[in-house]
Amino acid sequence: MFYAAAIAILITMALALARALLGPTVYDRVLAVNMFGTKTVLLLTVVAFLYGRPDFLDLALTYALINFIGVLAVLEFIQNHGLRQRGQDTGGGRP
Amino acid sequence: MIVDVFSMLLLIGGGAFVFIGGLGALRMPDFYTRLHAASLTDSMGMILVLSGVVLQAGFSLATLKLLVIFVFLMLTSPTATYALANAAHLAGLAPRLGGSDDTGAE
Numbered sequence: 001m002f003y004a005a006a007i008a009i010l011i012t013m014a015l016a017l018a019r020a021l022l023g024p025t026v027y028d029r030v031l032a033v034n035m036f037g038t039k040t041v042l043l044l045t046v047v048a049f050l051y052g053r054p055d056f057l058d059l060a061l062t063y064a065l066i067n068f069i070g071v072l073a074v075l076e077f078i079q080n081h082g083l084r085q086r087g088q089d090t091g092g093g094r095p
Numbered sequence: 096m097i098v099d100v101f102s103m104l105l106l107i108g109g110g111a112f113v114f115i116g117g118l119g120a121l122r123m124p125d126f127y128t129r130l131h132a133a134s135l136t137d138s139m140g141m142i143l144v145l146s147g148v149v150l151q152a153g154f155s156l157a158t159l160k161l162l163v164i165f166v167f168l169m170l171t172s173p174t175a176t177y178a179l180a181n182a183a184h185l186a187g188l189a190p191r192l193g194g195s196d197d198t199g200a201e
Contacts, residue, residue: 001102001103001106001147004106004107004110005110005144007110008109008110008113011114011117012116015120015121016117016120018121019120025188027186027188028129030179031129031130031179035116035120035137038141039117045144045145045161045164046148048157049151049152060164061163061164061167064171065167071175071178071179072175078182079182079186
């Protein structure tokens with residue numbers, strides 16, 4: 001049963017990776033990467049019990065922290081980048 | 096024995112939810128619908144998978160770590176989804192209204 005959950009999570013990670021590669025907007029890619037990170041936490045949790053190594057739970061916890069902070073940082077960067085781009089367009093194109 | 100059966104049901108249900116979420120995130124026609132599919136089934140699949148693993152873990156330190164992971168994911172996953180939708184909305188990404196367009200509708 002751990003195998004079934006692990007295989008389902010692996011297939012979902014592949015689907016999220018496909019969405020990240022062919023997403024039309026940058027927000028689709030960020031969504032796919034966020035989903036990939038959450039599925040990585042789940043996969044680490046399942047693998048910890050699949051192989052009988054509870055140390056992997058610490059890795060899962062750390063990955064959850066890093067994933068959340070990373071997604072928020074990328075979103076902040078994209079927002080500032082968009083604002084800067086818009087300011088340059090209105091400032092330079094139409095004086 | 097009964098705990099094993101419950102754990103198996105929870106793990107298989109969680110795997111099904113996770114897979115449906117991934118399929119929705121790949122196949123939905125719009126960004127906001129993709130966000131909806133991904134976030135809803137993401138949190139539900141996470142709850143089911145972690146519950147199944149907790150039933151297998153018994154009463155130990157691993158259960159405490161699993162509960163910490165559970166609480167943290169329940170706090171951060173909706174926050175990340177909200178931040179993503181808010182950023183897309185503020186950037187002017189309009190939701191697709193009406194079904195006349197044929198992008199991804201097949």
